Amino acid sequence: MNGSYFQLIVINNIPFMNYFSEDKNKKREFYEHTIQYINFLFLTEKNNSPYIIQLVVPPIYMEILDLQSFREEMTEFLEKENCNVELLTYWQQKDKNLLKIMKSLIQDNRIELLASPASFSQVSNASTSTGVQLQMEMGLSIIDDYIEYRPKGFWFPEGYFSPGLDLYLQKEKLTYSYLNSVTINHSDPLPSDVGLAVESPHHVVFFPVEESLYQIFQEKNPQKQIWDKAIMEVLESYNHYTNESILSLPIDLESYVKIGEELNKSIRYLCDEGYMVHITPETYLNQFSQGMDHVHLCSSFLDQHRESQIKNQSDIYASLAFVEKELHQWRQVLLSNEAKSVQKQLEKEWLLLSALLYQDNWTAEEASSYLEAANQLSIFMKGPIDKEWMSLREKVHPILNTTIQMNNPKINEIIPSNKKKALILSWEYPPNIVGGLGTHVVGLTNSLIKNGYEVHLITAQDMQKKAEDVEEKNGLFVYRVKPIYSIEQNFIHWIGGLNLAMWDKAIELGKKTTFDLIQAHDWLVGAAAISLKDQLNIPLIATIHATEHGRNGGIYTEMQKFIHGKERQLIHAADSLIVCSEYMQDEVMSIFEVEQSKINIIPNGIESMQIENASFPSVESLHLDKNKKIIFAMGRMVKEKGFGTLLEAARKLHKKRSDLYFVIAGVGPMYEEYQRFIERNGLSECVQLIGYLHGEQKNAFYAHANIVVIPSSYEPFGIVALESLIFAVPTIVSHTGGLKGIIKNGETGLFMEPNNADNLVENIEYLLENPTEGKTIGKNGQKLVSQLFSWNRIGEETKRVFDELLVNTKVNESISN
Template sequence: MNGSYFQLIVINNIPFMNYFSEDQYKKNEFYEQTVQFINFLFQTEKENSPYTIQLVLPPIYVEMLDNPTLRKEITEFLEKYHCNMELLSYWRQKEQNLLKVLKSLIQENRIELLASPASFSHLSNVSTSTGVHLQIEMGLSIIDDYLDYRPKGFWFPEGYFSPGLDLYLQKEKLTYSFLNSKTIYHSDPLPSDIGIAVESPHHVVFFPVEERLYQIFQETSAKKQVWDKALMEVLESYNHYTNESILSLPIDLGSYVKMREELNKSIRYLCDEGYMVHISPKTYINQFSQGMDHVHLCSSFLDRQRENDMKNKSSQYASLAFLERELHQWRQVTLANEVHRVQKQMEKEWFLLSSLLYQDNWTDKEVSTYLEAADQLSALMKGPIDKEWISLREKVHPILNTTIQINNQKVREIIPTNKKKVLILSWEYPPNIVGGLGTHVVGLTNSLIKNGYEVHLITAQDMKKDAEDVIEKEHLFVYRVKPIYSIEQNFIHWIGGLNLAMWDKAIEIGKKSTFDLVQAHDWLVGAAAISLKDQLNIPLIATIHATEHGRNGGIYTEMQKFIHEKERQLIQSADSLIVCSEYMQNEVMTIFEVEQSKINIIPNGIESLQMEKASIAPLEAFHLDTNKKIIFAMGRMVKEKGFGTLLEAARRLHKIRSDLYFVIAGVGPMYDEYQKFIERNGLSECVRLIGYLQGEQKNAFYAHANIVVIPSSYEPFGIVALESLIFAIPTIVSHTGGLKGIIKNKETGLFMEPNNAESLVENIEYLLGNPTVGKEIGKNGQKLVSQLFSWNRIGEETKRVFDELLVNTKVKESISN
């Protein structure tokens, strides 16, 4: 097939809460739209359509259609206000039983009913897991009870979606859903093409819905030539060579009834000409699931007017959220049998209030009715039960009679504490250490625990072992996850898969533990962190260790552009930022146009170690010539670390001295190139690349080296400098970045010019020729680090930033409410 697939979605967005209104105009509006639904079923039965219609129907409305009183009122409305005798005859012929008609059409595969929240409100605004589960399971239970049918697809009203909701769909065995195409096209990683379905972390398939087509069909003056043109524009924008593009065509039921005949002409023409062909979601998934893109979905791109409307009525929504949280709390305890009836009615008040608020024509009086009833029920939950009052309240709305149970599964046993809880995301953490980031996170977690925080850290698994969850020490929980694309060679895809797995684990543990804030370490975990900020409704603080612009002196390649944009997204989404030096603060402010007030400077730290406790034994395995002086360097084997400059200095010194041994520790992409330089220049006798060092080996080299060199061309902070200074070893650093804030030349260390081998040679010869001065410089450096860069001090600073962010967040929430 060279065209696209298509599926039609008819949405019956009926204001069913109008039926309970005292306003007769609202009731008549409800009756009128029910008549439209009768007409829809009548036309669907009468015409033998070549495609299955995906139908969206509020579950509560399904239950209402079984009400004999409502059926009688619809009959009276048809007789009084409608002159369509054919429709009235059909209504009577079907014994006023639309559920029977709907059930028959579903069995004949002419209609496929989609599940939706029971109250047909926005799940993305539900604040507890209990609330989400109630909405989904109640909706499914109603459909099952009244239609003997279990849907496989789910509809998010108005497209409101937030990351994590697919987990609830997957648990109810719902296999597919629909989202605004803009939402899907901004997923992470980006889809390989437009117009195709994607699979979420929990294996739910999401079909893109073209919002602009929906808007065209909404217009009362919509003409065939207008929507024909729009349909062709969308179809022509798809890549037909992939054979996977699918047009999900949404239309309100009222509009569909009016334009059904003309719309079907357009569909038949496009099918006859090969532009598209109908496919069911089940068939599409069976056909394309193997090669489908796996992505992390962002929050929905929403209508600005609707968002503003919700903000203007925030007090009512806040009351709804308060009632939901109370329900959530009662669901966590075992209740006496007689109290279950009270709880059931409280749930009903919440459902109906949810339904009311997400319609456009409610009044404060109507809202107050539900809130007052909820207050009364809350009192009954704790005290004597007024059975007469409950009986009267139950009769007001004779619906929502289905009973569901929520089984709270244990994620893991976490003993509750009064400590504040921080969720930290870091791709590096022992045993996975690539650079200084992992070392930083170890020191940070330990210092936060000492300063009263409970720390939950999610990181990548040890690639030689299975993923695992462990309690490393009291108040430190470490979760090691396996990236979704664990064998992916493309690093960007691997990182995308890691973010998916991190987010999945965070949602899992978030059901058992409530976090106060989430902290992200660099862009590598940014996608998960941004989503968790919204999903868990907690502030996000990002620690920026380095930038792609700074590493490369600009942005030049497509890869660099991608990383740069991910850094921008994290920085803009974060509520607060931490950087390690004034140099990094200026870099972030300049490159990303960030206000200084958003940035906190907290340097990296170092654990105090004593030189005499570092054994020389770990060095014996390297068979070094102990008669030579050791010049030691350590870091990732990347260009900006300046090891090329160090090797050139070694080449020059080797010509005039034979008593030096240059030892460079670390791994990275430049390792092979540096090794070739050593062999090509005959330096194997005086230069050794020794790869990654374990803790004891690293400390041994620092303790027994004569000089440490940090020749970086770009260094936001330089934790390696702290590690060498704590051992009182004279250290030569590049006059760049954060290193300038640590060293005072010839007092606590020595400066060399970046990328200048001759400058490095001069500094090395100075220290070798003045050993007494070198020792004094080393002691001064050790004193500086001990005073300014202890993790205890840095932990206190970090706690201050965290606490300040939490206070500011609460202030903003109180103002907005």
């Protein structure tokens, strides 16, 4: 097949709330629309269409169809107003039961029914998990009760979707839905081609809907030559060599009844000429789901015509949200049977008000009747219940009586807490440690807990474990997630998959935990953090540990350009920034054009240790010669850490003396190159690369080292310097970056010129020849670190920044409101 696949979606946008209106014109409009629906069912049953129609019907409307009062009134209307004798005959022959006709058409594979929100309103505007669940579960329960059918697909009214809603679809075992094709074409990562269905983080497939075609069919009198041309333009834009492109054609039922015959001519022509062929969503999934693009989807819509209405009636919509949040609160409480009946009616009032507001031509008086009832029910939830009032109100709208079981949170899943909750994203966390970032996050989370915060940390899965694991200890919750592209070799793609998994987990947590803020550590988690800021509607604070520009002395390659762009995106999206030194503050301000007022300087910290009382393995057990002076260095094996300079200094010193032994710990891309340098220059007897060290191993080497060297050419802060100083080891550091703010030359350490091996040799020789001065320098450094860089102090500083951000956010919200 060289053409595309296609499917047709018919949407019954009937103003079903008009059935309850006292306005005769509105009620007449409802019956006229119902005549169109009868006509649609009649034509679908009569005509032998070569394709199955995806049908969307508001669930509440299905309940109305089952009311005896509706059937009687509809019969009267048809007899008085309708001149189509054939349609009246059809109505009577089918026992005035449209639900029965729908069942028959589904069984005959003439239509497939799509699920939709119970009130057929924009579920993306629901502000709580209870609201979304109620819309989804009630809608599905109505279909099950009245049609005895379980849909596989879901239709978002007017195409309104927001990230995270696919989680609810997945939980209800709904496998596919529809989105504006523009949204799909701009997903992250980009899909491999246009016109393809994609899979969301929660494994729901989304078919693209061409908005241009949707708008053409929305017109009052759509013209065949116009839609023919538009459909051809779309089909020609697809890459037919993929054999996976699919054209989804959504059309309102009223338009379909009017132009259905002409539209079917267009479809038959395109099918006969090989431009497209019909496929059901389920068949498409069975055929193509294995190689489908996995993407992160942003918010989407097909029609924005309600935006002005929402702005003009913002007080009513705000009241709707208030009722929903009250429902959400009561869902967390164990209620008596009487209170449950009140809660049920409150749900009903909320759903009906939702249905009313998302139809045209409603009045403030109509909305007020639901709001007044909701207010009365709220009073009953807290005090005596007026049973007579309740009985009368329940009879006003004899619908929405389907019983559903909401997924109430388990007691052990939500522990009430008055503590502020921080959501922290970090790609590094023990046991996955690559550099200083992971060590920083450990110290920070522990100190935040001591300062009264509850911390929820999402990080990469321990790659030694198969399943996702969760830890909880003293107010710290650690969630390790598996990247969606876990076996991806390309690091950028792997990071993209990690962000999708992090976002997924955070959305899941957000259903049962209200976070106060998000903290993102570096660009690697920026995509998830930026999306969550909007999705959870909470402020974002980013900690910038280093920049790609600083690491490389500029931006030169495409990879560096990509990372630099991601850093800029995160920095400008964040409400506040934390950096570890004045040097980093200046770097961020100059490179990314950020105001100083947005940046907070909080240095890295280190846990204080009782070195004197600690026991460490002997020199011999570490495979070190006790007769030699140990010069220790540690860090990632990358160019900017300056280990090339240290190896060159070792080569020079090896020619002068034989009492030195250089130990360099760490892993990274330069490891093999450094090992070859050692072998090529005959340094194997005096230089050893020992790979990654765990905490106790690392401390053992610090304890036995005579000198520590930090030869970085770029170092935003230098947590390794703190680790060596806490052991009172005389330390040589490069005169660069944040290291300049830690060391006072000759008092708490020694400075070397970056990339200058001769100068490093001079500093090492000075400390070896002046052991007393070296010991004093080490003790002064230890004292400095203990006073200024304890995690307790840094935790207090971070808490201050967090609290200040939360206050500023509330102030800004109150001003904007």
